[in-house]
Amino acid sequence: MIIDLSMPVNEQTVVFPGDAKPVFEQAGTLETVGFVDHVIHINNHLGTHMDAPGHMLGKDKLLSEYSVDRFVCQATCIDARGKDLLTADLLSDVELKPGEAILFYTGAGDNYTQQSYASDYPKIDLGLANLLVKKGIKMVGVDMISFDHDEPYPIHKALLDNDVLLIENLINLKAVVGKRFRLHALPIKLDLHAAPARVVAEL
Ligand SMILES: [Zn+2]
Numbered sequence: 001m002i003i004d005l006s007m008p009v010n011e012q013t014v015v016f017p018g019d020a021k022p023v024f025e026q027a028g029t030l031e032t033v034g035f036v037d038h039v040i041h042i043n044n045h046l047g048t049h050m051d052a053p054g055h056m057l058g059k060d061k062l063l064s065e066y067s068v069d070r071f072v073c074q075a076t077c078i079d080a081r082g083k084d085l086l087t088a089d090l091l092s093d094v095e096l097k098p099g100e101a102i103l104f105y106t107g108a109g110d111n112y113t114q115q116s117y118a119s120d121y122p123k124i125d126l127g128l129a130n131l132l133v134k135k136g137i138k139m140v141g142v143d144m145i146s147f148d149h150d151e152p153y154p155i156h157k158a159l160l161d162n163d164v165l166l167i168e169n170l171i172n173l174k175a176v177v178g179k180r181f182r183l184h185a186l187p188i189k190l191d192l193h194a195a196p197a198r199v200v201a202e203l
Contacts, residue, residue, distance in 0.1 A: 054193030075101035075183035098136025105173035109143025141167030
């Protein structure tokens with residue numbers, strides 16, 4: 001079974017505070033040119049997307065330069081509902097293998113269509129980020145608009161500085177919470193440090 005963990009992208013998709021709102025502008029119409037197409041203006045962190053180290057740390061490597069092997073691996077989704085702060089003890093009963101991915105289901109993503117989604121989400125403790133690095137986790141995903149709330153973005157930096165790729169704005173994690181599955185998190189091959197991604201779980 002394949003489960004879609006990706007957010008729909010449209011002009012109503014909730015953006016990170018301060019980011020430009022998405023605009024879809026119709027270019028061609030059947031009447032004018034015989035086909036329908038659009039010019040889309042979106043932040044590259046809109047909707048379900050992946051962050052690479054250059055997003056925060058001034059590193060040169062582009063997301064498009066990663067091998068696609070990096071985007072497909074075994075994953076576990078941890079139940080992190082009902083918490084204001086996600087801490088390292090969430091991992092105490094979880095078998096973590098180097099090279100795998102971890103997703104955290106906080107419940108924030110259940111309200112992804114509401115404006116409150118942009119601000120109503122838990123914080124992540126630095127101890128949890130450091131433990132994920134120590135365990136050799138290579139991708140971390142959340143059903144939240146960001147891994148941090150504001151500057152200096154310590155959680156992003158702790159993970160990205162160790163080449164852990166980040167996935168933000170996941171949805172439907174309720175369908176995979178507590179499970180192990182194969183994660184396919186494929187960003188568009190943009191020559192940038194982040195890109196929208198189609199993310200699915202294969203159970
Ligand atoms: Zn991002």
